[in-house]
Amino acid sequence: MSAHLGVEDLTVSFDSGGYVIKPLDGLSFAAEDGELVALLGPSGCGKTTLLSCLAGLLTPASGKIRFGDLDVTGLRGPALAAYRRETVGVVFQAFNLIASLSARGNVVVPMRLAGVPRARAKERAAELLARVGLDERAHHRPGQMSGGQQQRVAIARALVHDPPLILADEPTAHLDHIQVEGVLRLLRELAAPGRIIVVSTHDDRVTQLADRVIELAPNFTDADRAPEETSLGAGDVLFRQGERGDLIYHVDSGLLEVYREMADGSVESLAHVGPGNYVGELGPILNLPRSASVRAVEDAVVVGYTVRAFRRTHPHHVIEQRAYN
C-alpha cells in the first residue's frame, strides 16, 4: 500500500444538548508518503476529532478519507477493525498506557489482541522499546516513568504492527522541553518512506519540523485591518453557527436576529439586535467558533471590526458576556 492520505470535504457534526456542533466542516487536505503532517489549531478546533476519524474511531457526517487504496470512511465491521489494528498506530495525548502493565506489557497488548504469539510479541516489544531508547525500562510500570518515557512507550506501542499511518494527539502536551526534544526527534525519524505521521498540536516546535502544516482554524493575522461595511437584504445570513471569524459587527441600520440551529433542524431565536448595538464578539475574542447564527430580519447595514479595532473605535462599549455569542 502506498502511503497517501486524502481527506475530502470532511464534516463531523454532533448533537450537544440539542445544538448542532460541527468541529469539522468541509475540511480537505492531502499528505504524501513519508511526510510529517502537523494539524495546527487552538483547542476545540477539531484536531482530535480529525484524528479520531483518521483512526477509524469516529464516523464523519459526510466527506471521505482515503489512505492508499482504502476508502476509510466506507469501512465497516471486520474491515474497519483490521484497518484500526494494522494500518493505524495511535499515540494518545495523555499517553493512555495501562497502569497495571509494565512498559513491555503495554507494547505487547495490541499484538496479543491481534493474535501474535506471546514469544514473538515479547521479542517485538523488546525491539521497539530499544528503538525508542527504553530497553532498560521495559519492566517499569507507567507510574515509575517520566512523561517523556511514557510517551515513548506509547509510540513504541503505536509501532507494533509497523503501521503506515501514525496519529499522534498533542504528543508534547504533557512534556517538559527536554522530553519534548526526544519525542519530536523520534517522530521526525519515523516519518520515512512507507509511512505518514499526522501530529495534532498547537506547539510551534512541531510545525518547524513538519513537512506539511494543516491549519484547522483560519489564521486571522491582520488585527488592524480597516472596518468592513456589509449590506444585508432581509433573510441574508451574516455568519453561521460553527464558523470561525475575527469580526465584531456593529449594526448601523436595520434589524438582525441571533438564532441557534438545533440538532432536530429547528431554529431557536435568541435575540434581536438593532442600530447602535453590536453582535458576534465572543468568538473573535476567545478564538472560538461562532456559537450562534445571525441573519437580517430586514435590510440592514453592519460594519465589521477586528477586536482591536472595535476596542479602539468604540471605547464606550463595554463588551458583555452574552450566552449566545
Added chain:
Amino acid sequence: MLAVTFADLWFRARQFTIAVVGVGLVLALALALSGLADGFRAETAATVDGVGATSWVLSRAAHGSVTAFGAFPQSDVATVAAEPGVHRSSPILFAAGQAVVRSGTTAPTWVDIVGVQPGGLGDPAVVAGHRIAGPDQIVVDSKLQGVPGGTLSLGHHGYAVVGIVDDRTMLGGTPLVYMPLASAQRLVTGGRPLVTAIATSGTPTQAPAGLVVLSPASVITYSTSELGSAVNSIDGTRTLMWIVAAVIVAFMLYVAALDRRRDFAVLKALGASSAVLFGSLAIEAVVVTVIAALVAEVVANFMTGMFQQVVDITPDARLALPIVALVVGVIACVAALRRITSADPAQAFG
C-alpha cells in the same frame, strides 16, 4: 488479555484483597448456615440411628416424629414383640422441653428426656462413666456439661449423672437426658405406663390399632420436619448471604470498571472487543469469588464452634461452594457490563 487481567488483579491487590475477605466471610457464614440447616437432620439421624432399631412403632398422632408426644399404652410393646420377624422390642418415652438445674447453679437448662429400658434398644453407649443401672440414674449428652458423679434436678427429684454420651441432641442442639423408663414415666406421665415409641430389631408386619410402623429414615425425615420453619429461615438467610456476596463482588467490579473506563477505551482502540473485555472482567470476578470460597471453607470450620447446635457442613456443600461462587462472580459482572459496552474507543483521545 489474560496478562492484562492478572496484571490488573495484582495492581489492585489491596482492593481485591478487601473484596476477598468480605466475600470470604459472607460465604463462610453461608456455608455455616448450610451446615446449620443440615445439622438439624444430622443430629436427628445420630440420635435415631444411635438407638440401633430397624423399625420404629409410633402413635399415628405423632405423624412420624419421635419428638412429638403421641403417647400410647406400654402394653402395646408386648403386642409388637409378638409380631413375626421382630427379634427384640424396647419401649421409649420421649419428652421434649424439660428444665434441669445443674448442681451448683440455679438457672435451668432445657433438655429432652428419653426414658429407656436399661439394656434395651435406645439405652445409649457412654463415652464416660457407665450405663444406666438403676432408678434415678441418668446419662446425659456432653453438651450439658455434666460429669459422672454430679447431680441434676428435674422437677422435684435429684438424679445422679452416671454416664456421658456424645452427639445426642435433638431439636436444634437440645441435649438429651437418658433415664430408666420407669423414672421417666414418674416424671412425665405421673407414673402411668405410657410410652411414645417402640424401637424394634426386625420389622413388624403390622402395628396395633392407632400405631404405625416406620423405618428409621422416615422417622428422621418426619422428626426433622418439625423444624421446617427454622430450616426455611436458615435457607432464606443463606440465600441472602449469596446475594450479599454477589453485591460485594458486583460493587467491587463496578468500581474497578469505573476506574478502568479509559483503559477500556484504549483497549478497544487497540483492537479489543467488548466480549474480550467482559471476559477479562469475568475472570477477575471468578478469581476473587473462588479465592473467597476457599477462604470461606477454612473460616467456616472455625465458625462451627460458635453455634450451640450441630453444624454439619457436608462434602456436597463444600463442593457446591466454589461452583456457586463462580456463578455469583459471573452474575456480578453484569453490573459492570454496561461500563464496558458503553466505552467508546474514541474516548481514548479525550
